[in-house]
Amino acid sequence: GAGVSQTPSNKVTEKGKYVELRCDPISGHTALYWYRQSLGQGPEFLIYFQGTGAADDSGLPNDRFFAVRPEGSVSTLKIQRTERGDSAVYLCASSLDPGGPPYNEQFFGPGTRLTVL
Amino acid sequence: AQKVTQAQTEISVVEKEDVTLDCVYETRDTTYYLFWYKQPPSGELVFLIRRNSFDEQNEISGRYSWNFQKSTSSFNFTITASQVVDSAVYFCALSEAQGNNRLAFGKGNQVVVIP
Numbered sequence: 666g667a668g669v670s671q672t673p674s675n676k677v678t679e680k681g682k683y684v685e686l687r688c689d690p691i692s693g694h695t696a697l698y699w700y701r702q703s704l705g706q707g708p709e710f711l712i713y714f715q716g717t718g719a720a721d722d723s724g725l726p727n728d729r730f731f732a733v734r735p736e737g738s739v740s741t742l743k744i745q746r747t748e749r750g751d752s753a754v755y756l757c758a759s760s761l762d763p764g765g766p767p768y769n770e771q772f773f774g775p776g777t778r779l780t781v782l
Numbered sequence: 783a784q785k786v787t788q789a790q791t792e793i794s795v796v797e798k799e800d801v802t803l804d805c806v807y808e809t810r811d812t813t814y815y816l817f818w819y820k821q822p823p824s825g826e827l828v829f830l831i832r833r834n835s836f837d838e839q840n841e842i843s844g845r846y847s848w849n850f851q852k853s854t855s856s857f858n859f860t861i862t863a864s865q866v867v868d869s870a871v872y873f874c875a876l877s878e879a880q881g882n883n884r885l886a887f888g889k890g891n892q893v894v895v896i897p
Contacts, residue, residue: 698884707786707873707887708827721882754825760883769815769883773827 667691669774671757677780678747686742686777690759697740698771699732700756708756714740715762747781754778784809784876788888795864796896802860803891805874811835813879816850816857821890822870830872833857864895 670689678684690697695716700708710724714734722732729747734740744751758771785808795801807816818830831843833850840849845865849858861868871890877883 696883700885705889707875707889708885710884710886713882713884715882721884724884756827758827758885769877770829770832771883771885772829773819775824775826 671774671777675778684744688740688757694759695762696760698758702754749781752781784886786876786888790891792892794894800862805857807876811878815877817875818859819873820870866895869895
C-alpha cells in the first residue's frame with residue numbers, strides 16, 4: 666500500500682493477557698517509530714528502529730513491552746501481562762531515514778486502539 | 783531533553799475567523815526540527831508543516847502560516863479563514879538531530895470551527 670498500515674485497528678483483551686500489534690511501514694523506509702497516545706494526550710515515543718535493530722528503546726515504559734523488526738520492514742510491538750493502564754492508541758510511523766529533512770518526515774499509520782478490560 | 787508545551791486546550795472559532803495556536807518548546811540541541819500535525823476525528827496524524835532550527839523565515843502555505851522565533855522558543859501556527867473541515871486536534875512537535883529524530887509532542891489543541 667501507499668501508506669503505513671497497522672493491524673488490528675482495534676484490540677480488546679483482558680488484564681494479564683499477551684497482545685501483538687503489527688505495523689507495515691511505507692516500502693523503502695528504513696526508520697520506524699512506535700508511539701503511544703493516551704486519551705486527551707499527545708503521542709509519546711516508545712521505540713525507534715533503524716533497519717532491523719532497535720536504535721532507541723528509551724521510551725518503553727517497562728520490560729512488559731518489547732518490539733521487533735526482524736527483516737527491517739514489518740514491526741511487531743508485543744505487550745506481556747497487559748494492564749488496564751496499557752489502554753491507549755498505539756501509533757506507528759516510518760520515515761525514509763532518520764537524517765535531516767526532508768527524509769526525516771514521519772508518516773503515521775491509523776493506529777491500533779488497545780483496550781484492556 | 784525535549785519538551786513541547788501547548789497551553790491552550792480547546793479553541794472555538796466561528797467559520798472564516800482566523801485561529802492561532804501557540805507552541806513553546808525546550809531543547810538543548812542546536813539542530814532541531816519543529817512540526818505541526820493535524821489529527822482529525824478519524825484519528826490519523828497528518829503532517830502539515832516543518833521548520834528547521836537554522837531557518838527562522840516565516841512562511842505562508844495556503845491558509846496556513848507560522849511564526850518561528852528562536853529567541854522566545856516559540857513556533858506558533860495560524861489557520862486563516864477557518865473552515866469546518868479544520869476542526870481537529872493540532873499537535874506541535876519537536877525532534878532533535880541527535881535524538882534519532884523521535885518526536886516529542888505537545889498535548890494538542892482541540893480546534894472547533896462553528897459554522
